[in-house]
Amino acid sequence: MSTKIIIIIGVVLILIAILSGLKRSIISTKFGIPAGILGVLMLIYTSYSSDLVKYNRQIEQISIGNKLKVEGPVNITKVISPIDKDSVDCRILTMGVYPESNENDIWVLIRPTDDKYYPQSDHTNTSYKRDGEWQVVTRFGGDLGEAYDLIVYEADASASNFFSGTIEQWKQADSYPGLELEELPLGAKEVDRIKVYTRKNCRGVF
Structure with missing residues (x-):
């Protein structure tokens, strides 16, 4: 119900x-x-x-994982926390950097072992951006040690509206079926990808 x-x-x-x-x-x-x-x-x-x-x-308890050090000018959008092959809690703050010339929205999608894509958001849906840094709450719901691709996208207005609308539909239906690869909007461009593993059993947490 x-x-x-x-x-x-x-x-x-x-x-x-x-x-x-x-x-x-x-x-x-x-x-x-x-x-x-x-x-x-x-x-x-x-x-x-x-x-x-x-x-x-x-x-809601949000943890922060290991963080890469960033030196010099930022030329690409990328994730700096967590780091590749890291073990993460059920709820983390994913953080990154972006060139200040970038005006697109930044979205984090996670892909667990079911090969579906799940856009991540907090109250604002899109990742929070300011002064060359971005962040978004990221939630994992799998088993202990489950592998996830954590993928960063730059999205134009149309793609960003698609992700926001999808999240709203899932919330209203109280069902989160994930997106197939072919359902991802053309206006979303992948710019970074890492793999992380859950350090505890997160199934049924949300």
Whole structure:
């Protein structure tokens, strides 16, 4: 059952409880009070599990992996943390650099062993860019030691809108099926790729 449906049911049960307390109500308080309690519990549950409530976002623990040292002028967009062949936690902050002349959006996609592509985002969807540096929260959901390709793309406006729209659709459906290679937009250009491994079992974390 999706979190949106749980929220709707919870609200309805609370309304039933309120109506049962009114004079001349056709709803018995013997039914209304348990319904209200159940509705409150359902809303509390969704507050811990749903993206609709920002509680999880506020306490989400993000780790930072090993980081490459960057010297001299930056001529290409690339990832500097984590580093290639690194072991990573379930949630990390992927960081990189880019030439300041680059006006395209930067996206990180991960490809686990199912060969599907999963665009990564935080509240802004696209990676945060400023003063030649970029970063984005990256989440892994696989088994201990599972290998992931972490791929960096520069995306034009059309490609960036595609990735943002895809994420929104997945969130609304509460399903994240991934993208096939042929589904990736033409306006997304791969600029860097590394391989990382999960250092713990992340399955079912999200």
